[in-house]
Amino acid sequence: MMAAAPNSAAATASRPKAVAICGAPNVGKSTFFNRLTGLHQKVANYPGITVERRIGTLALPSGETVDLIDLPGIVGLHPRSEDERVAVEVLEGGGQNRKPEAVILVLDSTNLEAQLRLVPGILKFGVPVLVVLNMADDLAARGGTVDTDAISRQVGAPVIEVSARLGTGMESVREFLEGSLAPPPPVQLPVLNSIPAERGWARSVVRQTGYHPPEPSRWGRRLDSVFLHPVAGPLIFLGVVIAVFQSIFTLAVPLMDGVESLIASSGGWLGASLPDSMLKGLLVDGIWGGVGAVVVFLPQILILFLFIGILEDSGYLARAAAIADRSMRAVGLEGRSFIPLLSAYACAIPAIMAARTVENQRDRLATLFIAPLTTCSARLPVYALLIAAFIPDEPLLGPVLGLRAAVMLGLYVLGFAVACATAWVLKSTVLKSTPAPFMLQLPPYRWPTIRSLSLRLLDRSKIFLRRAGTVILLTTVILWFLASVPYVDGQPPEIGDSLAGSIGKAVEPLVEPLGLNWKVGIGLITSLAAREVIVGTLGTIYGMESDEASPALQQALRSDLSFGSAIALLMYFAFAMQCMSTVAIVRRETGGWKWPILQFGYMLALAYVTGYAAYRIFG
Amino acid sequence: MKILVDLEPGRTAVVDELLFDSADAVRLMELGFIPGSSVSCQRRVPFGDLAVYQLDGAQIALRRETAERIRVRPQVARGGG
Numbered sequence: 001m002m003a004a005a006p007n008s009a010a011a012t013a014s015r016p017k018a019v020a021i022c023g024a025p026n027v028g029k030s031t032f033f034n035r036l037t038g039l040h041q042k043v044a045n046y047p048g049i050t051v052e053r054r055i056g057t058l059a060l061p062s063g064e065t066v067d068l069i070d071l072p073g074i075v076g077l078h079p080r081s082e083d084e085r086v087a088v089e090v091l092e093g094g095g096q097n098r099k100p101e102a103v104i105l106v107l108d109s110t111n112l113e114a115q116l117r118l119v120p121g122i123l124k125f126g127v128p129v130l131v132v133l134n135m136a137d138d139l140a141a142r143g144g145t146v147d148t149d150a151i152s153r154q155v156g157a158p159v160i161e162v163s164a165r166l167g168t169g170m171e172s173v174r175e176f177l178e179g180s181l182a183p184p185p186p187v188q189l190p191v192l193n194s195i196p197a198e199r200g201w202a203r204s205v206v207r208q209t210g211y212h213p214p215e216p217s218r219w220g221r222r223l224d225s226v227f228l229h230p231v232a233g234p235l236i237f238l239g240v241v242i243a244v245f246q247s248i249f250t251l252a253v254p255l256m257d258g259v260e261s262l263i264a265s266s267g268g269w270l271g272a273s274l275p276d277s278m279l280k281g282l283l284v285d286g287i288w289g290g291v292g293a294v295v296v297f298l299p300q301i302l303i304l305f306l307f308i309g310i311l312e313d314s315g316y317l318a319r320a321a322a323i324a325d326r327s328m329r330a331v332g333l334e335g336r337s338f339i340p341l342l343s344a345y346a347c348a349i350p351a352i353m354a355a356r357t358v359e360n361q362r363d364r365l366a367t368l369f370i371a372p373l374t375t376c377s378a379r380l381p382v383y384a385l386l387i388a389a390f391i392p393d394e395p396l397l398g399p400v401l402g403l404r405a406a407v408m409l410g411l412y413v414l415g416f417a418v419a420c421a422t423a424w425v426l427k428s429t430v431l432k433s434t435p436a437p438f439m440l441q442l443p444p445y446r447w448p449t450i451r452s453l454s455l456r457l458l459d460r461s462k463i464f465l466r467r468a469g470t471v472i473l474l475t476t477v478i479l480w481f482l483a484s485v486p487y488v489d490g491q492p493p494e495i496g497d498s499l500a501g502s503i504g505k506a507v508e509p510l511v512e513p514l515g516l517n518w519k520v521g522i523g524l525i526t527s528l529a530a531r532e533v534i535v536g537t538l539g540t541i542y543g544m545e546s547d548e549a550s551p552a553l554q555q556a557l558r559s560d561l562s563f564g565s566a567i568a569l570l571m572y573f574a575f576a577m578q579c580m581s582t583v584a585i586v587r588r589e590t591g592g593w594k595w596p597i598l599q600f601g602y603m604l605a606l607a608y609v610t611g612y613a614a615y616r617i618f619g
Numbered sequence: 620m621k622i623l624v625d626l627e628p629g630r631t632a633v634v635d636e637l638l639f640d641s642a643d644a645v646r647l648m649e650l651g652f653i654p655g656s657s658v659s660c661q662r663r664v665p666f667g668d669l670a671v672y673q674l675d676g677a678q679i680a681l682r683r684e685t686a687e688r689i690r691v692r693p694q695v696a697r698g699g700g
Contacts, residue, residue: 076649114651114676147641195648196655220678221661230665322680326666329682435641437688439650440680442671 006489015055016065018098019177020090021108022122024115025073026315026443028134030054032106032164033070034455036173060178069100075577077121083356091125102128104173109146109161110214110444116202119155120189128183129157130176131546135408137163144214154205156187165449167488224446227319237323240316244307245409248300249402255299263292272388278484281492285544287473289485293539293553294468294532297381301464302457303375308345309456313448317342322440331420332427333363339417340367344374345412348582354590362431366423368589369599372582373575375412377464378531382573383411385535389554390566415574419607472536475526479540495544514572514608515565515615524572531578564618568611576607623658624686632661632691639688651677652689667681 023029033041054070071090072083079085093099101532105122107115111131123129133139133146139161152159158181162169175181227233267288271495274280311317321342344351351371353366375383389402394403401409425435482500484492495501496518503525504518511521520534520540527534535553542556561569577583577600586596626632629686634654637644651674652658661678668683681689 046665075646078642078645079648080646111676114674195645196653197654199648199656224662224671228662228664230669232663322664322669322671325664325669325680325682425640437639437685438682439647439685440669442678442680444678452650 005249006034016067017102017177018067018069018100019102019104020071020584021104021106022071022074022087022091022518024075024108024118025080027073027106027108027115028164029073029106030070031133031449031452032162033068034171034452035164035167037068039455039458047132048543058174060174060175062178066177071217074118074251076118083354091122097583099125100127101131102177104130104132104176106132106134106164109135109139110142110144112211112213113199113202113206113374116151116155116205117195117198119157119193120198120201123157123189128176130173130181131155131157131159132173133159133161134164136161137166139214142214142217143212145210145212147211148263149211150209150500151205151211152184154187154209154555156184156189158183165447209444217444223440224319224501227286227316228322233319233323237320240311242405242409244304245412246401246405247307248303248380248408249405252300252303256296259295259299263288263295267292278492281484281544282477282480286476286540289543290476290479290536290540291473293385293467294381294472294536295465297384297532297535298382298461298464301377302379302460304380305346305457305460306453309453313446313452315443315445318440318442322442325438325440331424333366333423338602341374341416344371344376344588347376348372348374348379348579349585352582352585355589360433360468362427362433365590366426366431368586369426369595372577372579372599373415373422374580375415375574376531378579379411379573381532383408383570385538385553386557386566386570390561404466411570413576418575422602430618467530467532471530472533475529475533476536476540479522479537480525480544483541495541509531514568514611514616515562516569517560519560519566520569524578527578528573529580531573534573534578562619564615567618568615571610571614572607574607575603575610577603621690622687622688623681623691624670624683626658626691628660628662628670630699631657631694633694634658634689635692636690637688638690647689649678651675652679657694658691676697 011423021029021033033054033056037058040058040523041054041056056068056070058068060065060066069090071087074084074087077088089095090097090100091103103122103125105118107118109115118133119129131151133148146161148159148161158172158176160172160176162173164170170179174454181293190197190201192201194596227236267284270288271280271284274283308317311320340354341353348371351374355367355371387407391404391407395401396403396406479500482503483495483498485499486493488497492498493501496505500522501518504522507525508518509520511517516524519538522541523534523537526537538557539553542553542560557566583596583600586599587593590596622656623632623634634652634656636654637647637652642655656675659673661673663670664680670683670686671678671680672686
């Protein structure tokens with residue numbers, strides 16, 4: 001039954017067949033998925049919950065299409081984290097999931113004994129399974145061999161060898177999906193009810209089929225002895241971090257100039273070719289000025305994610321996590337909190353959801369409480385704008401580290417430090433608990449592939465541009481209307497006399513202690529929706545004030561704010577919870593308003609006090 | 620030598636017993652800490668109390684207090700072992 005061809009299952013169904021791809025973490029599952037689907041993939045949520053899933057469509061030569069689902073990595077079928085629970089639930093067809101018609105189990109062929117253990121459990125789901133032994137290139141290069149036919153006869157399911165990195169062996173995957181891959185005769189597998197029994201079974205299969213494990217990778221040992229060296233290790237860690245931040249400025253600047261001039265010239269062209277009307281004002285001042293001001297920061301965000309991608313795909317990030325473990329421990333958090341906090345550098349929302357991997361309820365609360373304090377990528381445009389406007393472009397440590405990069409790095413460190421301090425306070429008072437055992441898997445080092453990195457960047461660009469096209473566009477349009485009414489003598493008002501202006505002036509007394517004016521006040525209100533909205537808002541406000549199509553936003557800010565006010569604004573954005581999506585997700589994850597309200601109040605107080613202090617100190 | 624934390628870098632022993640509740644023990648076994656299998660200490664991580672252990676098929680870093688709760692026994696010298 002388990003070896004039946006996949007298309008016999010639901011031959012009459014008109015909807016595409018669903019095939020799940022599963023496997024342990026770090027076996028090249030995503031590379032395999034990317035290799036199969038290329039650009040034909042999208043990220044969606046699992047039904048009912050918000051763990052992201054990746055679905056790809058594959059057109060087979062027969063004309064049939066298949067939906068491929070890339071499941072989160074599973075260490076075993078005893079899920080401990082929400083991620084793993086989702087993977088197992090999809091395989092079972094539980095919850096609101098539709099049970100896949102077939103499963104592709106990806107294993108690391110260089111480490112077969114430990115990996116084969118998963119096979120009996122996956123076969124038990126009763127759908128056709130293809131066992132893919134990935135990393136064939138690595139296995140061969142290190143002198144290992146595997147007899148896929150012999151293993152196939154032992155497990156009673158087709159087994160193939162591929163290198164997802166190089167794209168070899170992938171034809172057989174398509175044959176399997178088409179149902180033309182002849183399955184071996186079914187086999188009655190022994191009942192395995194414990195992990196040692198599963199492992200014993202795997203060992204016997206590996207031995208009986210004459211598997212030659214590869215020579216241990218000498219590179220891995222060598223790299224570890226450098227990256228985890230008592231002196232060199234931490235220094236390299238520091239060097240890597242500095243390089244990332246320096247390149248956000250040096251590498252990204254020419255690209256940003258390109259994007260900026262593109263937006264400015266297209267805005268200028270639009271302004272010249274349209275007749276004077278309200279629509280023109282909305283398009284040129286509102287949308288081009290507002291959305292354009294945010295889109296300029298795409299290159300910087302992509303460079304940050306390119307680096308994170310390289311660090312993660314190469315296996316270095318796990319070593320960095322090992323080195324950073326001590327600081328996590330010092331604040332009373334368990335090591336697994338480190339991973340959600342790392343993803344908070346992209347966005348607090350996935351981080352708060354990833355906090356589900358933290359089993360201890362109190363640790364989980366502490367983790368999701370501090371996650372929005374780490375510097376998410378929505379802060380990057382705000383920081384970059386203010387730093388470029390107010391911090392001189394001077395070297396600090398020769399050519400290695402410039403002053404601007406150092407300030408940016410300082411803001412990241414500040415966010416992290418305050419997050420840790422907050423965790424420490426929470427963990428030593430209201431959220432005290434006993435620590436859970438900490439196990440950190442160090443994956444083998446691998447070369448990141450261009451393919452995976454570019455897909456990652458493409459994904460990031462889509463997310464960023466979608467936000468620019470929705471949240472930022474919407475707030476910009478609303479703001480533009482508020483700034484264009486009421487008409488005075490049939491003419492649009494000066495922005496200070498508009499409805500938006502009066503709202504800004506109403507909150508001005510509140511932001512004045514931070515050295516901020518009513519224009520920034522408007523920005524603080526609009527950016528409650530999302531932090532980077534303030535860049536668009538300021539772009540619109542200063543753009544409507546000036547007659548130019550492209551407002552030189554940095555110059556406008558410099559002439560309107562003092563250095564101390566700029567630092568106060570940086571502090572405000574470092575700490576305030578200017579993100580409604582985060583508030584909403586915390587409410588949902590904690591099941592009530594108590595935690596989000598506490599968090600919002602705490603962060604606002606922090607923002608206000610540090611902003612006030614900064615303005616007092618820097619004038 | 621009775622517990623994993625006492626294993627010096629470069630030395631190998633055999634996992635004997637996991638002194639954890641069942642959920643934690645299951646995860647440790649899934650990662651390769653199976654009673655009867657061999658484990659070697661590869662290195663200690665600078666700053667702090669992590670050590671990296673090499674198992675058959677995985678490289679896992681454990682904190683001191685976790686390694687204290689894994690009992691090990693010396694490896695019996697066998698041909699090639």
